[in-house]
Amino acid sequence: KEKVVITKDQQAFMNVILDAYNRHQIPPDVAKKLLQEQYSAEENFLLLTEMATSQVQVLVEFTKHIPGFLSLDHEDQIALLKGSAVEASFLRSAQVFSSKMPNGHTEVLEERIRKSGISEEFMTPMFNFYKTIGELHMVEEEQALLTAITIMTPDRPYVKDQQAVERLQEPMLDVLRKLCALHHPHEPQYFARLLGRLTELRTLNHYHAEMLTSWRMNDHKFTPLLCEIWDVQ
């Protein structure tokens, strides 16, 4: 069984991504707002809109610090952000949802999300995803890398130079594979399970698109940033 060694360069590379990930987080008080007194469906929806909007803002900031991203073709940078925004927000939601909260808070949070005007049919896959991410007990380095790998996905729509994106994604996959072996030595399939979550994320894109159409039916308003990143209105 070969010893897993993370080189100094990989450690430095990892720290750039982890540091950017930790610096660009949604202020936890926004999630706290979801836990306060009883809200109506409209107020819950507005809160989620506010959270999702601030998530997109931190996503853009985080992405700019992923090594090599800013050297990509500018149109490809936009294509990667638009192509990964929904998946990154589901990943972040799952991490927020499964993070340690005072007992009872997770249930209240789930209650508020369930009462926000989202159709029942999307709740199951959404909460299922949150649960399966929670069960992985990812360390923060794995969370940061998995988010960066999701953003640096070469086969997003409209990406022209896919090889350039592959070249940036590969070193992140290498480090993630080593981290998984180091942090989860008794689960040789852990890395494969993490990548499996990325496949499940793609199916959530589809559910999200359906959610949007159902919201627009009942005349729900989104912020200009969400409309732009989701290509709606």
Ligand SMILES: CC(C)NC(=O)n1c(-c2ccccc2)cc2c1CN(S(=O)(=O)c1cccs1)CC2
């Ligand atoms: C952390 C942020 C990114 N999470 C978030 O905003 N959530 C959360 C959520 C999950 C766990 C903990 C805290 C919050 C649940 C949902 C959303 C947003 N979406 S949305 O983007 O489709 C939406 C936007 C506008 C109206 S609906 C609906 C479902």
